Structure formats: C-alpha cells, structure tokens
Amino acid sequence: MSTRILIRNSERMGNLPAWRLYSELFEQDDVLYLEISGVKINVTLIADMEAAAGTALIRLPTATAKQLGLVPADWDPPPSFGSN
Numbered sequence: 001m002s003t004r005i006l007i008r009n010s011e012r013m014g015n016l017p018a019w020r021l022y023s024e025l026f027e028q029d030d031v032l033y034l035e036i037s038g039v040k041i042n043v044t045l046i047a048d049m050e051a052a053a054g055t056a057l058i059r060l061p062t063a064t065a066k067q068l069g070l071v072p073a074d075w076d077p078p079p080s081f082g083s084n
Contacts, residue, residue, distance in 0.1 A: 004033075007071060012038055021070055023077050030077065032065045034058045 009020035017038035024033065037055045065071050 007032065021065070030062045032060050032062055032071070032077070034060055034065075034070065 003025040004022045005025065007021045007023065010016075010018060012018040017036050019034065019036045021032055021034050023031075035055065035057045039056060041056050060068075060070075062071070062075075062077055066073050066075065
C-alpha cells in the first residue's frame with residue numbers, strides 16, 4: 001500500500017523531465033513533495049532504492065506550492081493519518 005497521494009504529474013515528454021507532486025499520508029508537517037526526474041541540478045544527490053540518479057525530491061511547504069502555482073490557492077491537503 002502506498003502512503004502517497006498523487007496531486008499532479010507529467011510523464012517525460014521529449015526533452016522535458018517527468019515530475020510528480022504528491023503528499024504523504026503520515027506527514028505531520030504542512031508540506032508537499034515535488035519529484036523531478038531527468039534534470040541536471042547542482043546539488044548532492046543521495047541515491048536510494050526508489051530514486052535513480054538525476055532525480056530530485058523537493059519538500060515544499062504547501063504555501064510555497066500554492067505560491068508557485070503547483071496547486072490552486074484554495075487547495076487544502078487531505079487529512080493525514082497522523083493528525084487528530
């Protein structure tokens with residue numbers, strides 16, 4: 001069972017990278033995750049079993065995701081299992 005709730009995504013198209021925006025069910029903080037695959041970036045990447053080299057996972061506050069236009073301004077995250 002996945003703990004991710006997919007909000008938006010795009011498959012790789014030509015030279016454009018694939019990406020997905022999601023939330024985590026058990027996340028306590030008001031954040032979203034933006035995962036971008038197939039990009040050149042200047043950071044130190046930590047490869048693991050899920051992410052291939054060239055994959056960036058960015059933990060964004062929901063307010064920042066709204067500011068960037070990734071989700072509508074009136075979007076509310078689903079309740080997490082960890083919240084009361």
